[in-house]
Amino acid sequence: MSDAPKVLIVEDNYLLLDMLTTQCERAGLAVVAASSGEAALTLLRTHGRDLDWLLTDIHLPGMIDGWMVADVFRELRPDRPVIYASTNAHFERRPLRGSLAVRKPFQVREIVALARMMATERGLAPLSSPHYASA
Numbered sequence: 001m002s003d004a005p006k007v008l009i010v011e012d013n014y015l016l017l018d019m020l021t022t023q024c025e026r027a028g029l030a031v032v033a034a035s036s037g038e039a040a041l042t043l044l045r046t047h048g049r050d051l052d053w054l055l056t057d058i059h060l061p062g063m064i065d066g067w068m069v070a071d072v073f074r075e076l077r078p079d080r081p082v083i084y085a086s087t088n089a090h091f092e093r094r095p096l097r098g099s100l101a102v103r104k105p106f107q108v109r110e111i112v113a114l115a116r117m118m119a120t121e122r123g124l125a126p127l128s129s130p131h132y133a134s135a
Contacts, residue, residue, distance in 0.1 A: 006030040010040040010056040010069055023108040029115055037064025048076040053118055058086040081118045
């Protein structure tokens, strides 16, 4: 089994989910991906205790939003960080220790850098240097 830090990425935009997954994997992360809050809760039931952090869109289709996903994640892993993402200029404020908020659009490499920082701060396995296509 890999010692790579494992992140659950929850994003309903399939293109963004694919890009985030690819770039995080290139940076040395193990990724579990979900395109809805409901799918994320299913994954949390099976993989929740193995996850090192969560990256979730706040606004997801269906009954389960990113706040709810993060609440369930925090019940399982209260000491682990959460990155919230949204297109809104102002996030609904729910102070959670160990969480960050990023505004869309963002550069995928920004998220990978945050993941690397979180891994280092948590004493998790170091992440390899990302390999980006020239852009």
